[in-house]
Structure formats: C-alpha cells, structure tokens
Amino acid sequence: MVIKRRQGAVYCWCLTCEVEVIMLTPDEAASLTSASTRELYRMVDAGEVHFIETPAGLIRVCLPSLLKTVDRPNCNQQLYLRAKVDDEKS
Numbered sequence: 001m002v003i004k005r006r007q008g009a010v011y012c013w014c015l016t017c018e019v020e021v022i023m024l025t026p027d028e029a030a031s032l033t034s035a036s037t038r039e040l041y042r043m044v045d046a047g048e049v050h051f052i053e054t055p056a057g058l059i060r061v062c063l064p065s066l067l068k069t070v071d072r073p074n075c076n077q078q079l080y081l082r083a084k085v086d087d088e089k090s
Ligand SMILES: [Zn+2]
Pocket: 014, 015, 016, 017, 018, 021, 050, 062, 063, 064, 065
C-alpha cells in the first residue's frame, strides 16, 4: 500500500469507493464536520464513514464518505476542501 504524505493529508485507496481518496485523521475529520472526535469514532464504528487502519493501528477516514454524512455542508467547508485538494495535488 502506497501512502503519499504531504502537509498531513494522506492519499490512499479506499476499498469502498474503489478510488484513491484523501484520508483524514480522526481529529481532522472531526474539525471538518464540526463533530466531536468521539462522534467521529462512533460514525467509524457504525460504518457510516469509510476508514482504513494504518499498520501503526491508527484510523484514517475517507474524505468523500465523510462529506456524505454532512447534512448541509456549508460553502466554507466546500471551499476549504477544494482548496486543500488543489494544494495537495500541486
Ligand atoms: Zn471511501
């Protein structure tokens, strides 16, 4: 498994999406969705978001699946994500 890491973001193959996605740490995912880290872990446990477990036993959350859990994503979040993705690809 190839993991490219830059500025905290990790690109990784999501088995559920069947595409390479940005994987966020639980803290990043929580701050992005205004959820608590505990709530984030609950969603992971419930299978509401895709995730991988790193060899070190850390959880990484699939960004596309996380966005689907946001009922009404506001413009700032969308812009933030787009800017982040563009930055990571440059
Ligand atoms: Zn996914």
